[in-house]
Amino acid sequence: MTSLRRWCVVAVVAAVVVAAPLLPRLVPASASDVTAAELLSRVQASGDQAYSGYVETDGAVQLAVGDDFSDLAELFGDRLRLRVWWQDEDAWRVNRLLLSGEEDLVHDGERTTSYDYERARAVTSRDPDIRLPRTSDLVPPSMGRITTDGADADEVSRLPARRIAGVSAPGLRLEPASGQTTIDHVDLWADEETGLALRVEVYAGSSAPVLTTVFEEFSAAGPEPDQVADTWSGQVERDFDDTVDLADAANQYAPFRVPRRVAGLERRTAGTGAVGVYGTGVTRLIAVPLREGDADDLRESLLGSPAAVATDTGTLLAVGPVSVFLTSEGFSYVLAGTVTDETLLRAAEDIVAGVRLRGRFE
Amino acid sequence: MIRVELSKLLRSRRTWTTIALIDALPTLVGVLLAVTDLGPRPGEGPAFLSAVLTDGTLFPLAALAIVLPLFLPIAVSVTAGEAIAGEAAAGTLRYVLVRPVGRLRLLVAKLVAAMAFVVLTVLVVAATAYVVGVALLGDQSVQVVGSTSVSGTSLSTPELVGRTFLALGYAMLCMLGVAAIALFLSTVASSSLGAALGTMSIFVGSSLLLTLDASEAIRDYLPTRYWLAFVDLFRDPILWRDLQAGVILQVAYVAVFFAAAWANFATKDVTD
Amino acid sequence: MSRDTAIRTQGLTKYFGRFEAVSDLSLDVREGDVYGFLGANGSGKTTTVRMLLGLVLATSGEIEVLGRPMPRSGREVLPHVGSMIEGPAAYAHLSGRANLTLFDAMAPRSRRTGRKDRVEETLDRVGLGGVDERPVKNYSLGMRQRLGLAAALLRKPRLLVLDEPTNGLDPQGIRDIRALLLELNADGTTVFVSSHLLAEIEQLCTRVGVLDRGRMVVQEELAVLRAPTGRILLGTPDPDAAIAQLDRLGRSVEQHDGRRLAVRAADAAELNAELVRAGIGVDELSVERRSLEDVVLAATSAGNDTFARPPRAVQDAS
Secondary structure (H helix, E strand, O other): OOOOHHHHHHHHHHHHHHHHHHHHHHHOOOOOOOOOHHHHHHOOOOHOOEEEEEEEEEEOOOOOOHHHHHHHHHHOOEEEEEEEEEEOEEEEEEEEEEOOOOEEEEOOOEEEEEEOOOOEEEEEEEEOOOOOOOOOHHOHHHHHHHHHHHOHHEEEEEEEEEOOOOOOEEEEEEOOOOOEOOOEEEEEEEEOOOEEEEEEEEHHHHHOOOOOEEEEEEEEOOHHHHHHHHOOOOOOOEEEEEOOOOOHHHHOOOOOOOOEEOOOEEEEOOOOOOOOEEEOOOOEEEEOOOOHHHHHHHHHHOOOOOEEOOOOOEEEEEEOOOOEEOOOOOOEEEEEEEEEEHHHHHHHHHHHHHOOEEEEOO | OOOHHHHHHOOHHHHHHHHHHHHHHHHHHHHHHHOOOOOOOOOOOOOOOOOOOOOOHHHHHHHHHHHOOOOHHHHHHHHHHHEEEEEEEHHHHHHOOOOOHHHHHHHHHHHHHHHHHHHHHHHHHHHHHHHHHHHHOHHHHHOOEEEOOOOOOOOOOHHHHHHHHHHHHHHHHHHHHHHHHHHHHHHOOOOOOHHHHHHHHHHHHHHHOOOHHHHHHHHOOOOOHHHHHHHHHHHHOOOHHHHHHHHHHHHHHHHHHHHHHHHHHHHOOOOO | OOEEEEEEEEEEEEEEOEEEEEEEOOEEOOOOOEEEEEOOOOHHHHHHHHHHHOOOOOEEEEEEOOOEEOOOOOOOOOOOEEOOOOOOOOOOOOEEHHHHHHHHHOOOOOOOOOOHHHHHHHHOOOOOOOOOOEHHHHOOOHHHHHHHHHHHHHOOEEEEEEEOOOOOOOHHHHHHHHHHHHHHHOOOOOOEEEOOOEEEEEEEEEEEEEEEEEEEEEEEEEHHHOOEEEEEEOOOOHHHHHHHHHHHHHOOOEEOOEEEEEOOOHHHHHHHHHHHHHOOOOOOOEEEEHHHHHHHHHHOOEEEOOOOOOHHHHHOOO
């Protein structure tokens, strides 16, 4: 064999090994005639569909919000690798893979246990009324439900089907009618039968999505019972915490009561807590009271960003689709959400004006 | 020929010196940990290292995580980079070829010898680390049955041993990929140093590219992409995804670069 | 010629890039020959030797070694060929014994049985039988040369191809090697020696090929090359009387250098008798033969490592 022929063999081998992983992408997705409205309602109702899979997310929102909220910043600003086992809303496990460890969330009825390998610790808490976003909100089916929450049939249109993790998935585009959100549109592709979203892309103006979450592996078969059960070994330190996160703690213990309505958005929760989540779908904001020290830290972090604006009433920072506002008059409230600056400022005014002391101070 | 190469490998004092040097680092780390009782903060340092203070039986894995990113690939680059270029420089290549030893057979023997070096090194490192771990850091499995997986579930001792050996095997395969690249460069470069440095620059470059978002498109083709995936063996359930991809990737690298080595060497004029 | 050919090449040509190292070379070595391959440094000897052994691939031309095409039949041919190319080489951290053992084990279908004996026997043959276990890196140049020869002889080859085999040897070593090669040849081994040393080839070889800038300029039996010139060289204490007498006899004295004369004559004994009869003493008498040096110098141009500037006459003229 001549030298040239041998190099041809090498070139062929190289071409084959480079091309082989790309081949599955060439399999076309089969078209579907499901209507946009039908697909929307299936996505919204997919909460109790069982599935399991491997998810990769890619967030482009760089929130400069300080150490207290660093977990949150990671969720929307980093790449995450997640494994999910979902039986139904009451029984699931979401496993965040780290390079040399992992963090687990295991949900069992009314309780959620978060486990951290590096600390060898598992902390259980009851499900709160209000909490900050967590990894389980980022898996495509959850993301699909959150973004389409409250959406009407006239806000959605069909997109061509795509093949995602081997499943041919019809697409849906949501263009929110509300002028209050910063989200331009959300594209999602869902399993036609179960309505489980398999890929969700959130767009805010630019051509690249600000958040993508997609199944790289997907199985519509539910997990084995022991995969969503509490199986930590004796070497893991067990603990119980009566608050899940900062928002939950503030909601339970801060002596305030937020108004029922801010900037024209309804409060989502019925309770009488100090924390308010307002709006639906992608038009959503949260208002959390902070202690003075925490507020000062946050203000410093916000002002560290060149995009921060100090107004008469507080500090405003808009990063991509997310706006954060920290009030400086009255009680310190931080408001954050995927709403326009104008909406956020109005909401802040309404909070400052409408917040009441509660409990023994009432 | 394979037997000849192995015999040369085992009789070379340099082989053993290299292994001893590679072995020295994790051993030193183990001793320091035991003496100072200062583990790295959780989430920092090489994989498993924060866990070894409580469970010495995990130290072989921590040792692997210490040597795998840099030490081991350097040693493999040097050993395999010498394969053809070193023989050529010493003048022995022409005498080997007129023995006659077929050129393909010589390449296979060289790759096998490089692999033997990897196996030997990994086993020595793991064995030393096990002894150091159990002797100095304590053996948790004596008190509690089994160890803890990365996912927090219990691993029985047989499970731990099985998975540890799988991890060692995986690391060896990754090094085989390095050896194949070095072997190819060894047929191209006129000095073994050049081949070794070339190989090192490939995996250092690959590690660097992995940290860049801009290299997203070629990420999955980079040789070091899945090197640390052996950690996934200690999750519960085992995450096979990256391991499978890593095995396929390394096999592809071995195939392509071995084929390239053959293509280049089979009719190369041997003039040294 | 009834003897089989040991090495035959036809139109052998090798280019390194655009440099033509060997050009249209036709070698013809027969079994039983001690063939001397002469050429200045850089004339393409080593490249040719490497092509014979399949180390360097010819650009064009055919090679046949021991009746089989090379390099295609290398697997069958090379086990019967022992070689030393451009000096010996061995694994420096191992002893000579260990090196030979490794080289023996490398060969295809090499048996483990008898390996130790083979190695010892070969060491004895090259005069290294008593060597200790010191690593080769502590060997002298001469010892390395002997070890290289031992490696070539290890499998009792039918053909020995040696490139500059006496490099670095002292006179005693050179004599030992020469004796060894002649002994091997007497036992039927064909020996192909390349060298730039005329004297070495002249003393050793039965057949000579001369290479000049990649081209074969002479290839002939040494005996033919060194044919008598038709002159007799004689020495006499009385040259004038001798010249006068020879003139009288009608013989032409072609050269006269002090007391030495070169005379055109066929029979030295007859010439001697004529002079002695005339009372002229003769104290030296020999048939003049062409020296190999004359042959080589006549056939070759300037040394191959001189690169004189080509004349620029053409440009200057215009």
